[in-house]
Amino acid sequence: MAATYPCSQGRPVLVGLINTIESNAAMLSEIDGATGDGDHGINMSKGARRTREVLGNQEVTVGQGLEMIGNVLLTEIGGAMGPLYGSFFNEMGGACQGVEFIDKATFGKMLGAAVEIMQDLGGAKVGDKTMMDALLPAYDAYKMALAGDPDLTTALQSMIMAAEEGKESTRNLVAKLGRASRLGERSRGTLDAGATSCSLILRSLADTLGGGS
Numbered sequence: 001m002a003a004t005y006p007c008s009q010g011r012p013v014l015v016g017l018i019n020t021i022e023s024n025a026a027m028l029s030e031i032d033g034a035t036g037d038g039d040h041g042i043n044m045s046k047g048a049r050r051t052r053e054v055l056g057n058q059e060v061t062v063g064q065g066l067e068m069i070g071n072v073l074l075t076e077i078g079g080a081m082g083p084l085y086g087s088f089f090n091e092m093g094g095a096c097q098g099v100e101f102i103d104k105a106t107f108g109k110m111l112g113a114a115v116e117i118m119q120d121l122g123g124a125k126v127g128d129k130t131m132m133d134a135l136l137p138a139y140d141a142y143k144m145a146l147a148g149d150p151d152l153t154t155a156l157q158s159m160i161m162a163a164e165e166g167k168e169s170t171r172n173l174v175a176k177l178g179r180a181s182r183l184g185e186r187s188r189g190t191l192d193a194g195a196t197s198c199s200l201i202l203r204s205l206a207d208t209l210g211g212g213s
Contacts, residue, residue: 003151004101005209007062013208014055014065020204021048024197032193040193043079047072062102066093081194084121084131085201091117102209104152108142111159115139129170131194138163138202156206160199167191167199 021044028041051069060068066089074086091113099106115135124130126137141162145155170192 004103005062005152005211006101007096007099008059010060010062010065011055011058013062013205014051014060014069016204016208017069017201018048018052018055020200021045021197024200028193028197031191031196039079040081040197043077043082044073044085044197047077047082047085050076061097063093063095063097063099066090066096068093081131081197084118084194085197087117087121088114102152104146104150104155107152107156107209108146111139111142126166129192129195131192131198133170133192134163134166134195134198134202137166138198153210156210160203160206163199163202167195170195 025041025045025048028044029038030041032038032040047069051072054068054072055065070086070089070091070093072086073082074090076082077086092110095110095113096102096106102110118124118132118135122130122132124132126133138159142155142159145158150158168191171190
């Protein structure tokens with residue numbers, strides 16, 4: 001079980017995110033196409049590929065890596081999710097700058113910073129059929145796990161379980177925000193693309209950070 005993850009080892013974190021986004025791009029666009037314009041996976045994949053180019057062979061800290069993908073998504077990728085996820089990653093990266101190791105408290109600050117900026121930018125809440133249906137339960141589960149004083153890996157596992165449950169809950173929801181909201185009841189019965197990508201991203205982070213020493 002991991003108690004901490006070295007912040008100097010940011011490259012595996014970033015490469016894990018890039019690989020996760022690229023390998024799930026087609027699925028994300030298919031999900032998005034059911035209620036939107038189907039560009040979610042396409043835009044996220046463009047951001048991932050561009051980030052891989054910017055990264056090259058260099059080593060980065062966790063904070064630098066997260067801010068690298070954040071800046072690419074924020075400045076170079078269009079669509080609704082580019083700016084949102086750009087801010088998401090930038091806030092997470094900023095919350096761990098100057099830290100030597102990511103422990104359970106530090107990751108809690110990183111996740112909390114991401115939640116705060118998403119709430120400020122989108123105003124969505126649980127039940128609106130957005131990425132927040134995965135993110136907010138994940139954050140709540142992580143905080144609850146911390147109260148039980150677990151190690152980092154255990155807290156991360158609680159987070160991803162809640163994110164997955166939150167993602168699945170969007171099947172039965174009616175979209176209240178974004179393009180899907182115009183469909184009304186017809187948006188029920190499908191997953192939300194943002195909640196799906198959020199769950200995948202959190203799992204990628206957990207897989208890498210939870211494998212530390």
